[in-house]
Amino acid sequence: MRVLMAVLLLLAALGVPTPLLAARVGDLTETEVLEQARRFFSFSDPALRTALLGCLLLGLNCGLLGSFVVVRRLSLVGDTLSHAVLPGIALGFLWNMSKDPVVILIGATSAGVLAMLTVNAITRTTRLKDDAAMGLVLSSFYAIGICLVTMIQRLPTGQKSGIDKFLFGQAAALTSSEVLTIGITSLVTLFFVGLCFKGLLVLSFHREYGESLGLPMGWLHQIVMILTAFAVVTAMQAVGVVLVSAMLILPAATASLLTDRLHRLIWLAALLGMLAAALGAFFSFLGNNFPTGPFMVLAGAALFIPAFLFAPRHGWITRWWRHLSRRLRTERENTLKAMYHVLEDRDFHGESVSVVELAQKRRETIEEVTQRAHALQRAHLATLTDGTMLHFTPEGLLKARAIVRNHRLWELYLTNIMQYESDHVHDDAEKIEHVLGEDMVRQLERKLDFPQTDPHGKEIPRVDSGLVQRSSRSS
Amino acid sequence: MATALELHDLTVSYHKKPVLYGVDLAIPEGSLVGLIGPNGAGKSTLIKAVMGLLPVSGGWVKVFDQPFKEAKRRVGYVPQRESVDWDFPVNVMDVVLMGRYGRLGLLKRPGKADREKAREALDKVAMLPYANRQISNLSGGQQQRVFLARALAQESDLYLMDEPFAGVDAATERAIIALLQELKAKGKTILVVHHDLTTVKEYFDRLVLLNMRVVASGPTEEIFTVDLLQKTYGGRLTLLSDIAQESTHHEQGTK
Numbered sequence: 001m002r003v004l005m006a007v008l009l010l011l012a013a014l015g016v017p018t019p020l021l022a023a024r025v026g027d028l029t030e031t032e033v034l035e036q037a038r039r040f041f042s043f044s045d046p047a048l049r050t051a052l053l054g055c056l057l058l059g060l061n062c063g064l065l066g067s068f069v070v071v072r073r074l075s076l077v078g079d080t081l082s083h084a085v086l087p088g089i090a091l092g093f094l095w096n097m098s099k100d101p102v103v104i105l106i107g108a109t110s111a112g113v114l115a116m117l118t119v120n121a122i123t124r125t126t127r128l129k130d131d132a133a134m135g136l137v138l139s140s141f142y143a144i145g146i147c148l149v150t151m152i153q154r155l156p157t158g159q160k161s162g163i164d165k166f167l168f169g170q171a172a173a174l175t176s177s178e179v180l181t182i183g184i185t186s187l188v189t190l191f192f193v194g195l196c197f198k199g200l201l202v203l204s205f206h207r208e209y210g211e212s213l214g215l216p217m218g219w220l221h222q223i224v225m226i227l228t229a230f231a232v233v234t235a236m237q238a239v240g241v242v243l244v245s246a247m248l249i250l251p252a253a254t255a256s257l258l259t260d261r262l263h264r265l266i267w268l269a270a271l272l273g274m275l276a277a278a279l280g281a282f283f284s285f286l287g288n289n290f291p292t293g294p295f296m297v298l299a300g301a302a303l304f305i306p307a308f309l310f311a312p313r314h315g316w317i318t319r320w321w322r323h324l325s326r327r328l329r330t331e332r333e334n335t336l337k338a339m340y341h342v343l344e345d346r347d348f349h350g351e352s353v354s355v356v357e358l359a360q361k362r363r364e365t366i367e368e369v370t371q372r373a374h375a376l377q378r379a380h381l382a383t384l385t386d387g388t389m390l391h392f393t394p395e396g397l398l399k400a401r402a403i404v405r406n407h408r409l410w411e412l413y414l415t416n417i418m419q420y421e422s423d424h425v426h427d428d429a430e431k432i433e434h435v436l437g438e439d440m441v442r443q444l445e446r447k448l449d450f451p452q453t454d455p456h457g458k459e460i461p462r463v464d465s466g467l468v469q470r471s472s473r474s475s
Numbered sequence: 476m477a478t479a480l481e482l483h484d485l486t487v488s489y490h491k492k493p494v495l496y497g498v499d500l501a502i503p504e505g506s507l508v509g510l511i512g513p514n515g516a517g518k519s520t521l522i523k524a525v526m527g528l529l530p531v532s533g534g535w536v537k538v539f540d541q542p543f544k545e546a547k548r549r550v551g552y553v554p555q556r557e558s559v560d561w562d563f564p565v566n567v568m569d570v571v572l573m574g575r576y577g578r579l580g581l582l583k584r585p586g587k588a589d590r591e592k593a594r595e596a597l598d599k600v601a602m603l604p605y606a607n608r609q610i611s612n613l614s615g616g617q618q619q620r621v622f623l624a625r626a627l628a629q630e631s632d633l634y635l636m637d638e639p640f641a642g643v644d645a646a647t648e649r650a651i652i653a654l655l656q657e658l659k660a661k662g663k664t665i666l667v668v669h670h671d672l673t674t675v676k677e678y679f680d681r682l683v684l685l686n687m688r689v690v691a692s693g694p695t696e697e698i699f700t701v702d703l704l705q706k707t708y709g710g711r712l713t714l715l716s717d718i719a720q721e722s723t724h725h726e727q728g729t730k
Binding site for chain 2: 073195196198201204205208211212213214215259260261262265
């Protein structure tokens with residue numbers, strides 16, 4: 001978490017001075033940023049408190065609804081909605097030339113509904129699929145919106161209208177009535193999700209099954225869509241038209257990497273949404289009321305990256321690490337096996353294996369084999385004396401015997417039961433020996449009637465005691 | 476014997492093209508019925524139409540002598556395995572508990588009794604040990620068992636199953652058919668969409684042969700004849716001659 005803050009601070013520090021650089025170099029000192037941060041965390045500024053509250057609520061709302069958008073693979077719907085509402089906002093503004101939140105909400109929602117109806121009409125009457133239809137509607141509606149916004153700004157009263165804030169978002173411009181609207185919609189969502197969680201789970205997992213149970217799937221779907229439209233429209237003032245859909249998708253996408261249960265995903269997404277929104281507001285404030293939207297989205301992305309890399313099951317680095325440790329284990333096991341073969345070749349006379357013998361067995365150089373020997377020592381599977389002589393530890397010996405047994409059992413299974421020729425089975429056994437579990441080994445042994453030797457006549461070692469069993473019937 | 480499912484003159488269309496045309500069907504209570512027909516014959520459509528998942532352009536459906544809407548709770552649906560996203564963030568228990576949602580209604584949360592029912596259902600299909608597994612970690616056969624457990628948790632009287640044997644291993648197939656026979660012994664009625672004609676005789680006591688309309692419906696030994704199969708499958712003679720051979724083997728008891 002601290003690393004993350006540092007990264008974000010760095011981002012902010014980079015972002016803050018650039019546009020001001022030309023005018024007053026050196027004017028903006030570090031203390032000013034710290035001063036701003038202090039002001040932010042003292043929460044004494046009422047306008048700031050309003051803005052922050054609004055951001056937290058919209059983060060909550062977007063996180064909750066975004067979860068359903070993401071698990072139902074409707075991300076493009078969020079994007080379409082957010083872009084398509086812009087003409088509605090502009091028309092709502094033109095209604096009485098002011099930023100009346102209720103009028104704007106009505107305008108935006110009708111534009112969103114109209115956009116969705118258009119998408120439906122296109123997919124139903126042409127051969128175009130959802131993605132093309134949505135892309136088409138999204139961009140056309142957005143273009144109309146941009147024209148209207150430009151027109152408003154050219155009007156005499158338009159300059160100070162603040163309509164441009166809808167493009168990239170400005171949390172500081174949130175009025176308390178707007179925060180109230182955000183608050184009400186968020187609370188409605190919260191209650192709806194809490195109350196109808198079961199229905200929403202079935203709707204998202206398999207709508208047809210929900211219908212077969214007699215649950216009102218159609219209604220639930222419509223309510224989710226309307227609430228999502230509300231979430232997008234109310235968040236627009238603070239996040240901006242262009243980036244608001246990212247607030248739906250980012251927290252939920254991050255959460256979906258971290259958990260495998262829908263209810264946890266939802267609460268996690270809500271938390272992450274609030275965190276991203278608050279961080280966005282904070283950095284926007286640090287930068288003297290920079291657009292909030294980009295900072296919120298950056299914060300959301302900054303939260304996504306560690307989840308992408310380190311998530312316990314799906315993380316990229318986690319998976320890479322699992323893969324690497326499996327490979328290293330396989331290599332150690334192969335070295336143990338080679339040591340066992342060396343001992344076996346001389347009928348288990350003496351207990352130590354020299355590095356040279358091992359190198360000959362593995363057809364590698366002394367340097368390469370010495371590295372392998374060190375790896376065994378680190379894993380407490382063997383001890384290396386004077387850098388030349390290797391001894392099994394008791395644990396290492398057990399492991400070596402188990403690997404050799406697995407290999408030979410599997411070869412025997414392939415030749416005797418699966419009817420392969422005995423010269424076809426070695427390569428397969430080289431892989432299988434590392435993955436056979438004890439349970440499979442027991443089954444194989446039973447199936448093969450507890451065999452003593454493999455298809456090549458070598459003895460299959462027994463693993464039930466830790467002692468080296470001198471072969472009494474060795475050939 | 477009472478009638479579990481009755482269809483009268485049922486017609487269903489996709490894009491104005493009829494898929495099912497004037498289907499009449501009556502299935503007596505307590506029977507295990509195979510729904511057989513070539514690809515595109517409308518087998519899944521029939522089941523979905525009965526469940527009210529598709530708009531019906533004509534005819535009616537009655538379940539236990541009541542209109543479908545009133546007897547909905549008595550019908551359990553097992554959809555095709557491929558119809559859901561198996562990467563969805565739920566575990567096995569979550570999915571099986573969905574079987575209880577119909578009884579619970581929209582707002583009530585599943586309680587201890589529901590969890591107990593879900594555990595029993597999972598135990599029946601030998602999946603209880605996997606109750607906390609995320610569903611993407613299951614094999615095809617295990618996924619199908621989870622769907623069956625969910626249907627069992629519904630405690631229905633009539634089950635409609637869409638290809639429960641598709642893509643499952645031999646052990647699962649045997650387990651499923653044993654379970655279906657057990658349900659039948661308890662007086663439940665089961666309608667199963669089935670593809671493998673070689674196992675038909677062994678599995679089902681009644682058959683419905685479907686190809687846009689019902690070609691024949693009745694006890695397996697009367698219906699499973701080369702003549703009627705030919706009518707159902709049209710000109711696919713190679714397949715039919717195989718089956719004919721298979722069925723004579725069956726009759727002579729040489730299999």
